[in-house]
Amino acid sequence: MNSKLNCIIIDDEKHAVDLLTDYIDAMPDLHLVKSFTDPLKALIEITAEDKVDILFMDIDMPGMTGLDLSQAIRFKTKYLVFTSAHSKYAIDAFGVQANEYLLKPISMSKFALTINRLLQSDTGLRNEEKHPDYFFIRADQSQKYIKVNLKDLIAVEALNNYVKIHTVNGIYVTYLTIKEVAEKLDGNSSFMRVQRSFIISMDFISKVEGASITLSNKLEVPLGTTYKKQFLTFLEEMTLKTVRGVPN
Structure with a gap:
């Protein structure tokens, strides 16, 4: 049984996708399932079969913003992490149930700390499941x-x-x-x-x-x-x- 968390990246900038891909590969608890530079394509192609645990998504994207896209696909992922170069969207991001907000440029240490918080939360949920009330x-x-x-x-x-x-x-x-x-x-x-x-x-x-x-x-x-x-x-x-x- 694969215990890694399945990840998807959505960002219209290829270099941003490549950077997050490298970070995910460096984390032993993460596995990259798919990545998209076109938010409309992501809207169509992300399915329930992907079993998404973490969705990393930019906000400023052509065709559809990350905030708009999240309203359509938030239910398909356990955790939603916005990655943006602008802090002004933070309040709106948590309004669509984002778990984390990573401000670009994203360092490896900042990324690792964010994942650590999510893993601790995931462990807590699993422990609750093992210990009914x-x-x-x-x-x-x-x-x-x-x-x-x-x-x-x-x-x-x-x-x-x-x-x-x-x-x-x-x-x-x-x-x-x-x-x-x-x-x-x-x-x-x-x-x-x-x-x-x-x-x-x-x-x-x-x-x-x-x-x-x-x-x-x-x-x-x-x-x-x-x-x-x-x-x-x-x-x-x-x-x-x-x-x-x-x-x-």
Whole structure:
């Protein structure tokens, strides 16, 4: 499977096309599919089969401007990058959902930084696809499954070989270990293990008193010694502070 991003260049100046072609060839994550010096020809010949990831397009072109052309073919590409010698079109460019605006002359370093931003965005989207914002649990009946949305998940409580799932819609008990749930939530900054038997959602904390955490459903969770430092660091970072001196 080809993991490279497919690119198309549209620019009426041949030397500009040649320059971007060289830059694309130098980037291991990019692959040039087609290039055009005639925007009208590009309008006709770019198809859904091209599977375009990045479209590099000039704005000032004879016959049809890049801004006009983008309105016709924007849906055919994941990312749209305008390349122009004029900064005056920048606002209009983002008005047609451009992702980047490269001002000519374009250096290799400027080009590489732009691609790096797009690749980071692409990786983020792929990660979101791999980590859906919900999971299913099996209820007491063997053929009954309950969907748990992460935005509704308040806490997970260990009960020997089972866990109690506290949500805004109710409480469910299922045959899982807290370790298995922790692995599912790994990498999600909204959840933290605060005790050997509890994982909580930071979004549902109502108050913290000493070593006791109260959640929005009135559940009180004791803060475990092993997890205390991590939780207090979070609390310190999220606490609003004044720059004024301590009152008398």
